[in-house]
Amino acid sequence: GNSVTQMEGPVTLSEEAFLTINCTYTATGYPSLFWYVQYPGEGLQLLLKATKADDKGSNKGFEATYRKETTSFHLEKGSVQVSDSAVYFCARTPNTGNQFYFGTGTSLTVIP
Amino acid sequence: DTGVSQDPRHKITKRGQNVTFRCDPISEHNRLYWYRQTLGQGPEFLTYFQNEAQLEKSRLLSDRFSAERPKGSFSTLEIQRTEQGDSAMYLCASSSNSIRSGNTIYFGEGSWLTVV
Numbered sequence: 001g002n003s004v005t006q007m008e009g010p011v012t013l014s015e016e017a018f019l020t021i022n023c024t025y026t027a028t029g030y031p032s033l034f035w036y037v038q039y040p041g042e043g044l045q046l047l048l049k050a051t052k053a054d055d056k057g058s059n060k061g062f063e064a065t066y067r068k069e070t071t072s073f074h075l076e077k078g079s080v081q082v083s084d085s086a087v088y089f090c091a092r093t094p095n096t097g098n099q100f101y102f103g104t105g106t107s108l109t110v111i112p
Numbered sequence: 113d114t115g116v117s118q119d120p121r122h123k124i125t126k127r128g129q130n131v132t133f134r135c136d137p138i139s140e141h142n143r144l145y146w147y148r149q150t151l152g153q154g155p156e157f158l159t160y161f162q163n164e165a166q167l168e169k170s171r172l173l174s175d176r177f178s179a180e181r182p183k184g185s186f187s188t189l190e191i192q193r194t195e196q197g198d199s200a201m202y203l204c205a206s207s208s209n210s211i212r213s214g215n216t217i218y219f220g221e222g223s224w225l226t227v228v
Binding site: 103 | 116118143145152153154155156157160162167168170203205215216217218219220221222224
């Protein structure tokens with residue numbers, strides 16, 4: 001299959017808390033993996049990516065490591081800010097064809 | 113700004129009317145995608161172009177939907193005889209087939225459609 005499964009939300013954290021949003025995928029082969037972020041009323045913005053096993057993508061304090069053995073790409077941030085409040089989508093490239101596959105999104109709210 | 117541009121950003125239309133959305137991809141990108149997103153869901157693939165050729169279409173793309181990319185640059189997505197179930201955000205994305213790009217797709221801001 002080509003599915004992406006991510007942790008259901010919503011997630012509410014206090015400012016400076018540690019964030020983990022789980023993402024697992026099914027694939028034959030080695031897809032590229034992505035995290036996108038969507039702020040209210042806007043399109044999706046690329047947050048980070050990893051193209052091969054054991055790669056770590058990082059951006060704006062967020063990190064995710066491509067784990068082939070667990071088929072996972074969990075998103076982490078050590079200290080969240082109010083401005084991180086958004087919906088986060090895990091995505092992967094297909095085995096064949098051209099449609100990227102997205103998870104259903106995890107809504108994060110960070111309170112002061 | 114050389115990102116993906118979509119127009120209009122918001123459209124309210126009466127049921128049964130036709131609507132058209134336009135997408136201008138990043139200039140050097142030869143691949144263009146249309147996705148649909150409803151509230152609380154992830155983007156769902158509609159169609160894909162490589163240059164001017166429409167190479168892939170989802171089953172979601174009913175016969176009321178048509179997409180074109182006549183010169184391999186901008187694209188249009190037309191919905192005929194709109195229904196309330198068409199209310200969604202329509203996202204355009206583009207990518208390059210260069211190895212350096214790592215298959216990354218870049219999204220526009222989206223076009224919100226409300227059918228009343």
